[in-house]
Amino acid sequence: MDNEAEDERLAAVRALNLFNTQPEERFDRVVRLAQHIFNMPYVALNLIGEEEQFTKAATGNLFGAPTSSIPRSQSLCSLAIESDRTLEITDVQTDERLTGHLVAEEGKAGYYVGAPLRSPGGQRLGALCMVDTEPRTELSVGQHAMLRDLASWIEKELATGADLEQGAELQRRLLPRTIPDLPGWDLAGRCVQAGAVGGDFFDWQELHRSGEVQIVLADVMGKGVQAALLAAGVRAILRGTTPHNTLGASIERVASDMDEDLNEVSSFVTMFAARFGITDGAMDYVDAGHGLAFLVGPDRTLRLSSASLPIGALPDDQWVPGHDEIRPGEALAVVSDGFLDVHGNAAAVLDVVREAHAVTEDAGSMASLLVVRGMDRQTTDDVTVVVVRRAAV
Amino acid sequence: MQIEQSERDGVVVLSTSGRFNMMSAPRVKTRIDETVAAGSARIVVDLSEVDFIDSSGLGALIGGLKTARQAGGDLRIAAAGEQVVTVLKLTNLDRILTPFDTVEDAIHEW
Secondary structure (H helix, E strand, O other), rough: OOOOHHHHHHHHHHHHHHOOOOOOHHHHHHHHHHHHHHEEEEEEEEOOOOOEEEEEEOOOOOOOOOOEEEHHHHHOOHHHOOOOOOOEOOOOOOOOOHOOOOHHOOOOOOOOEEEEEEEEOOOOEEEEEEEEEOOOOOOOOHHHHHHHHHHHEEEEEEHHHHHHHHHHHHHHHHHOOOOOOOEEEEEEEEEEEEOOOOOOEEEEEOOOOEEEEEEEEEEEEEOOOHHHHHHHHHHHHHHHHHHHOOOOHHHHHHHHHHHHHHOOOOOOHHHHHEEEEOOOOOOEEEEOOOOOEEEOOOEEEEOOOOOOOOOOOOOOOOOEEEEEEEOOOOOEEEEEEEEHHHOOOHHHHHHHHHHHHHHHOOHHHHHHHHHHHOOOOOOOOOOOEEEEEEOOO | EEEEEEEEEEEEEEEEEEEEEOHHHHHHHHHHHHHHHHHOOEEEEEEEEEEEEOOHHHHHHHHHHHHHHOOOOOEEEEEEOHHHHHHHOOHHHHOOOEEOHHHHHHOOOO
16 A cells, blocks of 8 residues: 555544544444354454554454554454455464464464445545454355445444534534624624534624624524535525625525425524614514524513514515614623523523623623533533623713 | 324324434324325324424424425324423414314314
8 A cells, every 4th residue: 555545544544533432333233233143253343543453343352342452563454454355364373464463473363354444435444354263164255245235334334424524514614703893892602513413503794884783593403414504505695695685684585595495304494683783782683483582781681582483484484573772781692492401491591691691791701601501411402602792881 | 202193083193202303203204294195184293292392393393284284284283291382482383383282172173
């Protein structure tokens, strides 16, 4: 293997992020199944890094136990990934290819077969291997095909993990990279991903012509790359239409342009969007079935709600904005629906927001505190928060 | 999640139980689609045994509602628990998915 190919291979292995991770049932079940089908004392899924082999899954510890590592020079799977073909060694002690190899000299293994595991890009990441303590006869053609099928299953699982990772990256890219510098105003946003990729995002946009700022927090129903792609669509349409339309018309535009995409997968989007003037704090807002937006300040605390449906729930719905203002010393906070799972109802979430406002001085620390309050041990949803604070006079 | 199907007065009642989430929602949606395709577009989803619904569950109900309405029927929900009602109210989806107290109410007022 030349250096360049090995570098690409190692990059693909690294992209898995599976070295030194805990066992996962999605891999364990395949090695168990292989052990059962082939009546083999030891089956393992091994990943081959630059210097070491990591055992991601294994049936027992006859050889490398699950989550253990050995130097690559002692690994037979390291030999198996030199070609796309399954490597079968019926008698480890006498096979010429293993003359001088530590495994042959150790004398514990009698038989080895390893099917290389490839990434979607064709890089060989490791092998699904089976080892017996005694020599065995060659697998039949049908058995080889079965082993290859099991290896393909693992390849699919490995690729799905990589897919999710890309989805998470896509979701991160939807978030704004800079914060507008507005005298008298302080903006902050957080989006903490909880494992699986979700469809949450927040955004803000300065409308230079009118001297207003628009903020939005949206949650696309669903998980994975599909939800992240729908979120990207919603964000792009909203950003494009916002400078030229009122808030209500902008949301209608998003709804009509996304209608087919959302229908096709039975998804919908809850969203809270607000537009406020930076001189007077006057605010238009639309609550498209989101329900968790709050105004908190020295004189009042309230939930901003309206009767609008989520986007994609019904065709041709309308989103008529409500009006309020962000007064000096007040904060507008929008949080994702995971807060409801943690705190039970909207009134309890309002208490959490009011407290976070009272004990912090700026939007950034208020948003960070809210993130902590939006998570508990069972959190599987993203936690997303947007805070707009207006300085007291 | 279990889905049991029965028919009363020309209305198909789908009784679900357990957690109505990302894992179970596609099965409910498929069952609603099959029911409408088989010619029954008046459907009541009995939620009395459902203790939790998430946005995927709501998505399945809304998708089913659209399918039923396109076929000239409707989809109603009955006996929703506290968590389900809270989520429906918060998302304003109770405007189009009106919760009926009982399956009998949902069928009776058709």
